[in-house]
Amino acid sequence: MSEEFMKILAILKKEKCKRIGIFTHQNADPDSIASAIGLNYLLKNMDSSYNINLYASSMSVVSKKLLMVHKSKFKNTLKEELDAIFLCDTNNPLQIGDIDINPLLEKKIPIFIIDHHSHHDFSLQAAQSIILQISSTAEIITSIFMEKNIQIPKDIATILIAGIVFDSRRFIYLSPSTFTRVQFLIDKGGDYNKVLSLLHTPLSESEKIARLKGAMRTKLHREGSNVFALSYVSTFESSVARALIDLGGSCSIVIAEPSKGEFRISMRCRKEFARHYRINLGDIANKIGSKIGGSGGGHETAAGINVPKSYDLPSNKEECMDHILKLFLDETKKD
Numbered sequence: 001m002s003e004e005f006m007k008i009l010a011i012l013k014k015e016k017c018k019r020i021g022i023f024t025h026q027n028a029d030p031d032s033i034a035s036a037i038g039l040n041y042l043l044k045n046m047d048s049s050y051n052i053n054l055y056a057s058s059m060s061v062v063s064k065k066l067l068m069v070h071k072s073k074f075k076n077t078l079k080e081e082l083d084a085i086f087l088c089d090t091n092n093p094l095q096i097g098d099i100d101i102n103p104l105l106e107k108k109i110p111i112f113i114i115d116h117h118s119h120h121d122f123s124l125q126a127a128q129s130i131i132l133q134i135s136s137t138a139e140i141i142t143s144i145f146m147e148k149n150i151q152i153p154k155d156i157a158t159i160l161i162a163g164i165v166f167d168s169r170r171f172i173y174l175s176p177s178t179f180t181r182v183q184f185l186i187d188k189g190g191d192y193n194k195v196l197s198l199l200h201t202p203l204s205e206s207e208k209i210a211r212l213k214g215a216m217r218t219k220l221h222r223e224g225s226n227v228f229a230l231s232y233v234s235t236f237e238s239s240v241a242r243a244l245i246d247l248g249g250s251c252s253i254v255i256a257e258p259s260k261g262e263f264r265i266s267m268r269c270r271k272e273f274a275r276h277y278r279i280n281l282g283d284i285a286n287k288i289g290s291k292i293g294g295s296g297g298g299h300e301t302a303a304g305i306n307v308p309k310s311y312d313l314p315s316n317k318e319e320c321m322d323h324i325l326k327l328f329l330d331e332t333k334k335d
């Protein structure tokens with residue numbers, strides 16, 4: 001990974017890029033925050049003359065807690081002139097949210113991607129990317145620290161552990177080197193116990209209600225031994241989708257209508273389900289997203305789609321669920 005990182009530095013030098021923006025996905029989670037902070041440190045360590053800004057259009061509650069460990073400013077609007085941009089923990093500019101980077105893309109400045117999500121065609125536009133489908137982007141950043149033997153401050157080590165623990169869902173989704181990398185961070189002073197207490201967030205009342213309502217409205221569809229659980233809520237769709245898998249679903253699809261502007265669809269599945277159909281939910285979300293004028297992406301067993309209201313989803317919720325299920329099944333039945 002450090003080889004690709006050195007290539008990125010070489011391009012920055014050749015193109016004389018000093019003003020750098022690191023962008024992460026909307027509703028930034030601990031992995032995206034940790035990897036953006038880690039990347040910022042790595043770049044500064046290589047060349048202190050870089051002027052780097054971090055951007056996140058919105059941020060989760062846990063991510064805000066991480067910023068108490070290592071203070072970093074994430075901007076939610078873009079006002080600066082930039083010479084190069086990084087997409088960190090996303091490979092799709094539509095996932096950046098409300099920050100409009102299109103003017104930058106039109107300028108054809110170098111784009112770099114450091115990410116672990118399933119393939120999106122935008123990554124073909126990157127001058128250089130480091131994309132590995134491992135458990136977290138924080139792991140990619142950690143391995144660059146390891147390979148380049150760069151000193152890592154304790155607070156950044158702690159934040160990177162938080163990114164890994166969060167995205168691996170407390171070591172359920174592992175890469176072959178996850179434990180080695182976490183051990184490295186602990187050896188550098190990263191505080192695992194602090195991470196556990198930072199990431200511990202009891203469910204809010206509204207999330208509990210969303211989960212229970214989501215469970216009550218669940219519609220089942222069976223395909224052989226696989227059970228699809230479909231539901232709808234106004235928000236907390238990913239929490240509901242996870243809960244439906246815990247309840248026994250093989251695959252869950254939860255539709256939310258959080259705002260006037262868009263729908264969001266969250267999908268989860270069991271590993272055996274993904275293997276059975278030889279699918280990656282992230283790819284399916286990407287395909288359905290582009291089919292319905294939105295954008296989607298994710299991983300093998302967890303994915304999401306944002307759908308603009310301009311796409312006419314059936315207003316009847318039952319029909320809407322059937323419609324999305326049909327789009328999903330069409331994708332699983334290809335080839």
Ligand SMILES: [Mn+2]
Nearest residue numbers: 031089137167
């Ligand atoms: Mn991630």
